[in-house]
Amino acid sequence: MRRTVYTADHEAFRETLRSFIDAEVVPHFEEWYANGIVPKDFYLKLGELGVFGIEVPEEFGGAGENSFKYSAILQEETARAGVTFGGSSVHVDLCLPYLMKYCTDEQKKRWLPGFVDGTNMFAIAMTEPGTGSDLAGMKTTAKLSEDGTHYVLNGSKTFITGGVNADRVIVCARTAPATPEDRRHGISLFVVDTSLGGYAVGRKLDKIGLRTSDTAELSFTDVKVPVEDLLGEENKGFGYLGQNLPQERLTIAVGSYAQAAAAIRFAQAYTQDRNIFGKPVASFQNTKFELAACKAKLDAMESNVDRGLELHDAGELTAADAASLKLFCTEAASDVIDRCLQLHGGYGYINEYPIARLYADNRVNRIYGGTSEVLKSIIAKNMGL
Numbered sequence: 001m002r003r004t005v006y007t008a009d010h011e012a013f014r015e016t017l018r019s020f021i022d023a024e025v026v027p028h029f030e031e032w033y034a035n036g037i038v039p040k041d042f043y044l045k046l047g048e049l050g051v052f053g054i055e056v057p058e059e060f061g062g063a064g065e066n067s068f069k070y071s072a073i074l075q076e077e078t079a080r081a082g083v084t085f086g087g088s089s090v091h092v093d094l095c096l097p098y099l100m101k102y103c104t105d106e107q108k109k110r111w112l113p114g115f116v117d118g119t120n121m122f123a124i125a126m127t128e129p130g131t132g133s134d135l136a137g138m139k140t141t142a143k144l145s146e147d148g149t150h151y152v153l154n155g156s157k158t159f160i161t162g163g164v165n166a167d168r169v170i171v172c173a174r175t176a177p178a179t180p181e182d183r184r185h186g187i188s189l190f191v192v193d194t195s196l197g198g199y200a201v202g203r204k205l206d207k208i209g210l211r212t213s214d215t216a217e218l219s220f221t222d223v224k225v226p227v228e229d230l231l232g233e234e235n236k237g238f239g240y241l242g243q244n245l246p247q248e249r250l251t252i253a254v255g256s257y258a259q260a261a262a263a264i265r266f267a268q269a270y271t272q273d274r275n276i277f278g279k280p281v282a283s284f285q286n287t288k289f290e291l292a293a294c295k296a297k298l299d300a301m302e303s304n305v306d307r308g309l310e311l312h313d314a315g316e317l318t319a320a321d322a323a324s325l326k327l328f329c330t331e332a333a334s335d336v337i338d339r340c341l342q343l344h345g346g347y348g349y350i351n352e353y354p355i356a357r358l359y360a361d362n363r364v365n366r367i368y369g370g371t372s373e374v375l376k377s378i379i380a381k382n383m384g385l
């Protein structure tokens, strides 16, 4: 189906990005993959290209665009090329909305110019070893010092994307106990400088996919976080998380759709090239039917994603909409990618084939940003169930 969601400006950005990926990413990707991390200076190149500043106001060095669709194009183009940029999506798609909505002017002046040029990379730390889906159960604490100049942060986080490369991490911590009426009360957000004493990066976790993404454990031992680095109001953090999760879920939905599109392209090219029983695999009726069914599913994902992008740019994407979008797209993409891998036979299981990496990279989409089960709970609640 013809897409109507992108303007000529969006498409021009796509072209720039595609050339950039070919020149600056593809030649190095094997090395990044083997090292399990994107070199930090690559983020300076993304900064120079303007990727981090698209939605940042011009006074802080950005382009001042009011459209999430550029981020969607970034998801589409990385998936198309079979590459990933490590923690950069978290930096822009997850962290920026918090900074734009809850920073004071003074904080924006301090943090946004570096955010835009890639010298100040951000990550977000919600999850803890004992607390993933149930965020209200978090144990990390931040206690205001007696002289009121700083908070003392103690605790640990895990699964933090970009955790090795980050310069600043938005850390969620308890500043007050939960109340009997409201388990979510008492959580605050801090923009923590990763060079502070007592802040430590633990293991970089060994994952089955997203190998270039530095997913790490973090620990905080009496870290003195200046009061100037509290984000928004004390104890209101849980509400902030709720407001920003729809964009995170839309990002993952777009990424899943883009991975499914890439998988179909990889499978089509592979099956046209591979000959067995004296003819191309693509000539078997089963192959045609499989790819046709995948394409129909992809079209449904695309309509869903495009509607989500329009609603989000209009400020109308609800939490339940985003849950539904992510649930559908991640589950559908998993099915498409699995079928496309099957069409590759044994080669689909070998990492040097992009479909194999895509299969592993895609799997986490049904887990992070809210598991499929958590999303079903949100949708059901919205239905009045």
Ligand SMILES: Cc1cc2nc3c(=O)[nH]c(=O)nc-3n(C[C@H](O)[C@H](O)[C@H](O)COP(=O)(O)OP(=O)(O)OC[C@H]3O[C@@H](n4cnc5c(N)ncnc54)[C@H](O)[C@@H]3O)c2cc1C
Pocket: 090, 123, 124, 125, 126, 127, 130, 131, 132, 133, 134, 158, 159, 160, 161, 162, 207, 210, 215, 364, 367, 368, 369, 370, 371, 372, 373, 374, 377
């Ligand atoms: C590669 C990767 C990157 C990540 N990046 C980040 C990051 O940058 N920052 C960050 O803060 N976190 C990050 N996460 C953490 C991620 O968001 C959590 O893993 C996710 O929220 C699930 O939490 P959990 O792993 O503790 O699983 P659990 O919450 O322990 O869930 C275990 C199982 O129980 C199910 N379950 C949970 N609640 C319910 C329920 N109410 N009803 C039915 N079933 C339920 C779940 O669906 C799941 O199947 C990342 C995770 C991964 C794997």
